[in-house]
Amino acid sequence: MDDQNKNLILATALSFLVIVGWFLLFPPEQQSPAPADQVTATAPGIAPVPPASVSGTPTPVPAATAPAAADAPRVTIDTARLSGSISLLGGRIDTLSLSDYHETLDKTSPKVALLSPVGTARPYYALYGWAPAGDLDSAAVPGPQTRWTLAQGDTLTPDSPITLRWDNGAGLTFTRVIAVDDNFMFSITQSVENNTGAPIRLAPYGIVARHGEPETKKFFILHEGVVRQNDTSLEEIGYGKMPDMDFVEREGARAEVTEVQENGWVGFTDKYWMTTLIPAPGQPFTSVAKYVAQADIYQVESRLPVMTVAPGATAQADTMLFAGAKEWEEIRHYQNDTGIFRFVDSIDWGWFFFLTKPIFAVLHFLNGFIGNMGWSIIALTFLLKALLFPLAYKSYVSMAKMKELQPEMEKLKERAGDDRQKLQQEMMALYKKEKVNPASGCLPILLQIPIFFSLYKVIFVTIELRHAPWLGWIRDLSAPDPTSIFNLFGLLPYAAPDANSILAIASIGILPILLGLSMWLQQKLNPAPTDPAQAMIFGWMPWIFMFMLGRFASGLVLYWIANNTITFTQQYLIMRSQGYKPDVFGNIKSTFRKKPKPDAK
Numbered sequence: 001m002d003d004q005n006k007n008l009i010l011a012t013a014l015s016f017l018v019i020v021g022w023f024l025l026f027p028p029e030q031q032s033p034a035p036a037d038q039v040t041a042t043a044p045g046i047a048p049v050p051p052a053s054v055s056g057t058p059t060p061v062p063a064a065t066a067p068a069a070a071d072a073p074r075v076t077i078d079t080a081r082l083s084g085s086i087s088l089l090g091g092r093i094d095t096l097s098l099s100d101y102h103e104t105l106d107k108t109s110p111k112v113a114l115l116s117p118v119g120t121a122r123p124y125y126a127l128y129g130w131a132p133a134g135d136l137d138s139a140a141v142p143g144p145q146t147r148w149t150l151a152q153g154d155t156l157t158p159d160s161p162i163t164l165r166w167d168n169g170a171g172l173t174f175t176r177v178i179a180v181d182d183n184f185m186f187s188i189t190q191s192v193e194n195n196t197g198a199p200i201r202l203a204p205y206g207i208v209a210r211h212g213e214p215e216t217k218k219f220f221i222l223h224e225g226v227v228r229q230n231d232t233s234l235e236e237i238g239y240g241k242m243p244d245m246d247f248v249e250r251e252g253a254r255a256e257v258t259e260v261q262e263n264g265w266v267g268f269t270d271k272y273w274m275t276t277l278i279p280a281p282g283q284p285f286t287s288v289a290k291y292v293a294q295a296d297i298y299q300v301e302s303r304l305p306v307m308t309v310a311p312g313a314t315a316q317a318d319t320m321l322f323a324g325a326k327e328w329e330e331i332r333h334y335q336n337d338t339g340i341f342r343f344v345d346s347i348d349w350g351w352f353f354f355l356t357k358p359i360f361a362v363l364h365f366l367n368g369f370i371g372n373m374g375w376s377i378i379a380l381t382f383l384l385k386a387l388l389f390p391l392a393y394k395s396y397v398s399m400a401k402m403k404e405l406q407p408e409m410e411k412l413k414e415r416a417g418d419d420r421q422k423l424q425q426e427m428m429a430l431y432k433k434e435k436v437n438p439a440s441g442c443l444p445i446l447l448q449i450p451i452f453f454s455l456y457k458v459i460f461v462t463i464e465l466r467h468a469p470w471l472g473w474i475r476d477l478s479a480p481d482p483t484s485i486f487n488l489f490g491l492l493p494y495a496a497p498d499a500n501s502i503l504a505i506a507s508i509g510i511l512p513i514l515l516g517l518s519m520w521l522q523q524k525l526n527p528a529p530t531d532p533a534q535a536m537i538f539g540w541m542p543w544i545f546m547f548m549l550g551r552f553a554s555g556l557v558l559y560w561i562a563n564n565t566i567t568f569t570q571q572y573l574i575m576r577s578q579g580y581k582p583d584v585f586g587n588i589k590s591t592f593r594k595k596p597k598p599d600a601k
Helices: 003-025 066-071 239-244 328-338 353-370 373-387 389-404 406-416 420-434 440-461 510-523 532-551 554-577 584-592
Strands: 074-078 082-087 092-102 111-115 124-133 149-152 162-167 172-180 185-194 200-211 225-230 233-238 248-250 253-260 264-269 273-279 285-292 297-303 307-309 314-325
Touching (some): 092 314, 124 185, 124 314, 185 200, 200 264, 200 273, 225 297, 233 239, 264 297, 353 373, 353 440
Antiparallel strands (some): 149 162, 162 172, 172 185, 185 314, 248 253
16 A cells, blocks of 8 residues: 555544544533422522513513412323323423433433423423413413313323313303323314404414523534424524524513424424424414523423404314424324424434434334344444445455555655655556556545444434443443443442543443454554554554543444454455455564664664
8 A cells, every 4th residue: 555545544544533532522421300309499480481462562471489380280191101290270281201211221210300390490391372462461361370170081191181171251261172192292272262242363372491491411413402393494593592592572582483384393302302392284383482581491482373263153273292202213103194294303313314314214123123222233334334345345456456566666666766756657657557546445434434423423312222232231322331441341349430530531341442452453454554653653543542432332332343343354355355365463463573673873
């Protein structure tokens, strides 16, 4: 391999090293959500700010104290996958835990709490109401402080919806029917019966509110905050950007308001969980992302168009609320079978979405067939290598031919002497004559970079990898290898150093060591570069990568080990088929051979 080719590979490897270094410097933080019953010792919470009346007059809302919320009657939510309750104060869906998910690997640890009521550490809830229009007064419509009565049902289950009712005492009767399916989708039907003797105008809305900025991973490849579909446009707004949004809706609140003509949804997304307001497909609505500075509330709204209800008539609005885990299969079901436009894009697929989506779909299929995510990652690696095999074949054939041309290249160097330009010209002529592309060996390396980042994204953001075991000590493929040289790779009953510890960089587990060995062995297919500087850099690179990737997710390290092993096998067999026999053991021996000392002058 000539110096030009070595320099290109070296530049590519070092560029990759820099990018991977960024991940090491800014690793994702593993944090557990606060339990739903953790109560603050601070002042009572404040109610969310509902939409202004359609006429533009702000709707005043009194504070909702924690005792008032706690004293309100509740309706139990009980499904196979959800548990919680609905407060009759405002009809809020404000207590919700996910039965299938624990905060840690310990099955006795608390269930993941998604929604929490006012009075807890981080209130987070959904509520619905009506905004007045025309001459209708805000007191005539239900809002966050309305105390509903339970008209039908006593427990919300997939087989038994509940009905809430409120009579304003002035001829308007409001009804809200709440249903839930077997997974994470609530159906909300709001209706109003007009017995006032005159037409009324009003508009239904839904709100998801979060009090205070939630704890986030603060990792640049992960979006946490508002995610919404505005017809054909997907928009993401981080929590940090919401206080600086341009549109000022009213004093103390900043918002971005978008008119959705046909298909859309809006909500808050975390790494693995999401709460999203979804109007009926085809329904126009106003999508709002709002920050209420006075109350420190982050809020999203879906405002449906104004309805005119004739005397004696009833108007109805149907919407949905997704509150649960971002499981790809379920979200895709809601998209394909319920008609929620591009709902699968609520999962953060990243810049390489055109690779991330199909890679995850194949991984999900393999896991359904194999039943183990670790073996599925290895099977996926085989499929990716098979897909890239034609390119790899050409690359390795070209590398074998380059080896055959080494004697000719040495003669060219002798004839050219110090004339670098003449040497380059004669080398290019030789490549052209022998039909060899010196850069072809770099193409597989370059293609591995977007695949690597796509798979990293898949393992980092998809909930299907969370707490997914492989074998033995690897119980969570989304977390680093838990073994360490400090606990003799799990033989001693001590945990590995904390990720924030100064010892974490040296806390290398079994998988990272296997990664370093696989990279080192792959290098031994070729002799070390003659340039001492290049030889030193290439010699250290496997071990540098071993330490840098040591704190990455186990699933990603497993992929890289499998990829290196398959690459080594492919390259060895193809180069032998072209007449070049890599001296792997000889190259290994030369690594440990004592270098002769230069003669003394």
